[in-house]
Amino acid sequence: MSGRLAIIGLGPGNEAQVTPEASRAVAQATLFYGYKPYVDRLDLRPDQTRIASDNREELARAKEALEKAVEGHSVAVVSGGDPGVFAMAAAVCEAIESGPEAWKALDIEIVPGITAMLAVAARIGAPLGHDFCAISLSDNLKPWDLIELRLLAAAGAGFVVALYNPISKSRPWQLGRAFEALAAILPGTVPVIFGRAAGRPDERIEVCLLADAKPEMADMATCIIVGSTETRIIRRSDRPALVYTPRAATRPK
Amino acid sequence: MSGRLAIIGLGPGNEAQVTPEASRAVAQATLFYGYKPYVDRLDLRPDQTRIASDNREELARAKEALEKAVEGHSVAVVSGGDPGVFAMAAAVCEAIESGPEAWKALDIEIVPGITAMLAVAARIGAPLGHDFCAISLSDNLKPWDLIELRLLAAAGAGFVVALYNPISKSRPWQLGRAFEALAAILPGTVPVIFGRAAGRPDERIEVCLLADAKPEMADMATCIIVGSTETRIIRRSDRPALVYTPRAATRPK
Numbered sequence: 447m448s449g450r451l452a453i454i455g456l457g458p459g460n461e462a463q464v465t466p467e468a469s470r471a472v473a474q475a476t477l478f479y480g481y482k483p484y485v486d487r488l489d490l491r492p493d494q495t496r497i498a499s500d501n502r503e504e505l506a507r508a509k510e511a512l513e514k515a516v517e518g519h520s521v522a523v524v525s526g527g528d529p530g531v532f533a534m535a536a537a538v539c540e541a542i543e544s545g546p547e548a549w550k551a552l553d554i555e556i557v558p559g560i561t562a563m564l565a566v567a568a569r570i571g572a573p574l575g576h577d578f579c580a581i582s583l584s585d586n587l588k589p590w591d592l593i594e595l596r597l598l599a600a601a602g603a604g605f606v607v608a609l610y611n612p613i614s615k616s617r618p619w620q621l622g623r624a625f626e627a628l629a630a631i632l633p634g635t636v637p638v639i640f641g642r643a644a645g646r647p648d649e650r651i652e653v654c655l656l657a658d659a660k661p662e663m664a665d666m667a668t669c670i671i672v673g674s675t676e677t678r679i680i681r682r683s684d685r686p687a688l689v690y691t692p693r694a695a696t697r698p699k
Numbered sequence: 700m701s702g703r704l705a706i707i708g709l710g711p712g713n714e715a716q717v718t719p720e721a722s723r724a725v726a727q728a729t730l731f732y733g734y735k736p737y738v739d740r741l742d743l744r745p746d747q748t749r750i751a752s753d754n755r756e757e758l759a760r761a762k763e764a765l766e767k768a769v770e771g772h773s774v775a776v777v778s779g780g781d782p783g784v785f786a787m788a789a790a791v792c793e794a795i796e797s798g799p800e801a802w803k804a805l806d807i808e809i810v811p812g813i814t815a816m817l818a819v820a821a822r823i824g825a826p827l828g829h830d831f832c833a834i835s836l837s838d839n840l841k842p843w844d845l846i847e848l849r850l851l852a853a854a855g856a857g858f859v860v861a862l863y864n865p866i867s868k869s870r871p872w873q874l875g876r877a878f879e880a881l882a883a884i885l886p887g888t889v890p891v892i893f894g895r896a897a898g899r900p901d902e903r904i905e906v907c908l909l910a911d912a913k914p915e916m917a918d919m920a921t922c923i924i925v926g927s928t929e930t931r932i933i934r935r936s937d938r939p940a941l942v943y944t945p946r947a948a949t950r951p952k
Binding site for chain 2: 455457460461462463464465466467470504528529530531532533535536537538539540542543550551553554556557558559560561564565567568569571572573574575576577578579580581582587588589592595596599600602603604605645678680682683684685688690691692693694695696
């Protein structure tokens, strides 16, 4: 008997941003693994079961889900946003690579979702309208000096930079250091967007300049977009400002 | 009378990847502007009209859409994938910034979508599971040396690189030059994914090594993901290979 494993992206939290493909994949599974806030978003039937775990237990969660799938269950691993962006799809692949042969024989389906930076960008204009990159600020699985090297390489080459996992109780200083590193090579006038809970009732989208950006403006559910020197703010009298990065660019100074 | 303008992401082409939010926004609009293959995907009512244009007429299309919205129409500009990623949201913002005051007073709604790199990644594993960037290879609006500088900065710092707009009839040599630039600093064993029409009936997802990557493997509808030195291929006997980038990383050599 062969089970199956779906790795499903639930989008940033607005039900209207969950794709029909994701809803169908949820309907087909019976066992749901994931970080508690994500599995709690599921509206399950009596024959469906959620198994919540902490957000630092990704590999253990992936292994348990794979075991249950091999036993013949129809298993889903759920992520907020997109499962392939700093989320469960990589953890499941890691587990498969180092795990028993039976895990490699499983039917694996990955269902993409709207990742946080896209949802935040859509609420403010088009800050990702030109070349951009996404960096996780978590130094749990990579050294901080590598993160700083990447921030400098990306900003120095003119990329807009989306910061995931910017801050948490156990990682309180990293975001401040990231802003300092960026401020050393970018003008203080570069726009910075703090996007929290985009598309949800408790949404909070704030725009400031890099010189005024403070770590306290973010929490672990915030996605931050740091503009490039080309990124522009359009002030509008009766509407919120629009922030966008033009399609055209010149070589950075 | 005040009209409205929605900028809608239709996802990569699979109807099951169009969000309910996008479907609702399409239902509310009456005039649809966009590149022909995208407006052709819309299933419209008799009271809804599509106005298709060429893919190099983005700014003219944005201006016409804004004019119609100011006249009181309910206008939609549609993009494949996400409208904020190398697509119409930035073009509309550009038009608004330099246009008449009335355009700034419009109600603008941007609806995010599944962008190509996420859909391609989901079909092959988790190549974007670690820090990554997105670069448009089109040198219509930026100089080629800037593109090459960014490719080298990103790959050199260990980012996975997603290439949008890789090749077209009028831009035949750029992709080959990009592979050459990347091969100068990355080992030939780095995995490269060519993803075309992800999730559609004519989908074609191919994996090769950087040393074997050829421009002929792509067309203008292909999104290419070039791995980092950390990106891995999991061979499976009865299933397609999985390609993923581990969550953990060390400083690049």
